[in-house]
Amino acid sequence: MNKCLNGLVVVDMTRVLAGPLAGQMLGDMGAEVIKIERPVNGDDSRMFGPPFLKDENGQDTSQSPMYLSANRNKKSITLDFSVPAGKELLLKIIAQADVLIENYKVDDLQRYGLDYASLRTSFPRLIYCSITGYGQTGPYRKRPGYxxxxxxxxxxxxxxxxxxxxAGGGPMKVGPSIADIITGLYASNAITAALYRRDQNQGSGEYIxxxxxxxxxxxxxxxxxQxxxxxxxxxxMGSQGNGGVPAQVFDCTDGAVMMTAGNQGQYISFCKAIHREDLISNEKFTTNTLRVKNRVELSTILSLELQSWKSQDLIExxxxxxxxxxxxxxxxEVFxxxxxxxxxxxxxxxxxxYGAIKLVKNPINFTQSQAEPDRAPPMLGEHTEEILKRFLNIDASQMQELRANQII
Known part of the structure; x- marks a missing residue:
């Protein structure tokens, strides 16, 4: 397939969500993403359920929706890099990679000589991205977090x-794991910028x-x-917007409608649409500044006016x-x-x-390239033999020995 990052090799040593999302973005763009997982258990998020993906008999599998949401377009190998033989294999793979992404605790990989300081001399062109809760410096750097x-x-x-x-007032968490999602997007953006700098300008690696x-x-x-x-x-402000007014949810007879009048023209059009032209010239609401100051009064008027509308009639x-x-x-309803x-x-x-599964594709639509989920999230260790044979020329007897020693 014609993809922007074809030929790029990424070593993905991340777990759970933020890091895997960064790797998935690169995989969507065509990079070959090699997901390094612990033997036996693998990525923690595989078991973040219920719910789980069902097999053909309706039974739970070991594939959670969180894992499936962040690991398409990757290849999984199991590898214990805490032992010297496993670390040696990993280093040979890293030697052929462009990018390494990890989200271990601060200084954790230093124990194995897999931190950036240990690798940068041997692999000067490597783009190394560390994703942590609080960053590599500062008083909170060692704290765990979700x-x-x-x-x-x-x-x-x-x-x-x-x-x-x-009613229901007070601070509220955003439903999805938005911190992980935003961080994954920032990380993939930073990695592509570092690759451009390396390949187009100075030719050196980078630590992110x-x-x-x-x-x-x-x-x-x-x-x-602000x-x-x-x-x-x-x-x-609940469901109310923080720019143009009115911008809020209105309850109708059969459901609710979210609307936003983002500028003066839209406010005038809104008043005409609901047959309340008198609100255009009302001295309390003639400008957005006045409508912000008198938001509660305007909201009360409009809520009473629109509660007798059917939602579809109001939207139309x-x-x-x-x-x-x-x-x-x-x-x-969304889908x-x-x-x-x-x-x-x-x-x-x-x-x-498990056959055909449905995923939400990457929202980026290129005209000369693609960013689609052409590979399902891998089973644990699904590509171990493929990667070790292709990258390291390991034969069947060596593979058997590695398995016997629980290195893979």
Whole structure:
């Protein structure tokens, strides 16, 4: 297949989610990603369930949705690099790689001589990416952590959820593991930038230090800038937007609709769409600045006005006036949506043990290349023999000996 990173070799020594997502992105783009896993158990996320992928008899397998979401377009080998023979094999693979990604605890790989400082002399062109909770420096560098902790410490939870005093008010975690997802995207972006620098400019490798906490602070986006510029922290606003007003969920007779009037023209169009032209000239709402100041009053008026509408009627009326609006879809509704279906964001791949499985494809659509899930997430150690034969010329008898010694 014609992919941007064809020919690139990546050693993926990561587990759980942030690191595997970074490796998956590179694999989607065409890199050959070799996932290094512990013998017997492999990546911790394989068993993060229930639920699990079902086999043809409806029984649970050892494939969790979290693992399946972050490991397509990879090859898995089992390798115990804590023993000298296993480390030697790994080093021979690294010698032929362009990129190494790891998410072990700070200084953990130093015990095996697999940290960047130990490898950079032997492999000067290697791009080495370390993903940790808090980074390689700072007072928290040794702390463990997971997504929800970073959502809390970064401030994301402080600006997510309903305001205090409202039903269900208080800080709230974003549903998906957003810290891992954002960090994985930053990491893959950094790796491709380092590859460009190496191959187009100076020809040397690079060490990348990226943390989940910093990625989440950056994920605050304009909320962080608002605080830094004004000294005032944004407040939790539930489903209300933080730019143009109105921007919120409105309850209708048969469901809820999310809409946003992002500028003055859209506000005027919104008022016309719901037959409330009087709100255009109301002195409390004539500009967005005034609407922000009088947000509660305007929201009350509009909520009463729209509670008698049917949701589809409201959406169609707003769309006729080019006002952004949409249903609050459940996941079944998302994947039944005709637009989502036409964009083919769900694709089937053949799993080596369980037949066709559905995955969400990479959302990037090239015109001269591809970024699709053409390889299912691998079974534990599925490609061990293939990789060791092709990269290291290991024959069948050597393979048998390695297995007997539990090195692979």
């Amino acid at each position: 997504d929800s902790v970073f959502q809390a410490e970064s401030g994301i939870m402080s600006v997510t959820g309903h305001p205090d005093g409202q 230090d990226i943390s989940l906490l910093e990625s989440m602070v950056c994920g605050l986006g304009h909320f962080a800038t 605080y830094l510029v004004t000294g005032t922290a944004p407040k939790r 009326a707003l769309h006729r006036f080019n006002v952004p609006a949409g249903r609050i879809n459940s996941l079944p 039944l949506d005709p637009h989502i279906q036409q964009r083919q964001i769900v694709q089937e791949v053949q799993h080596p043990a």
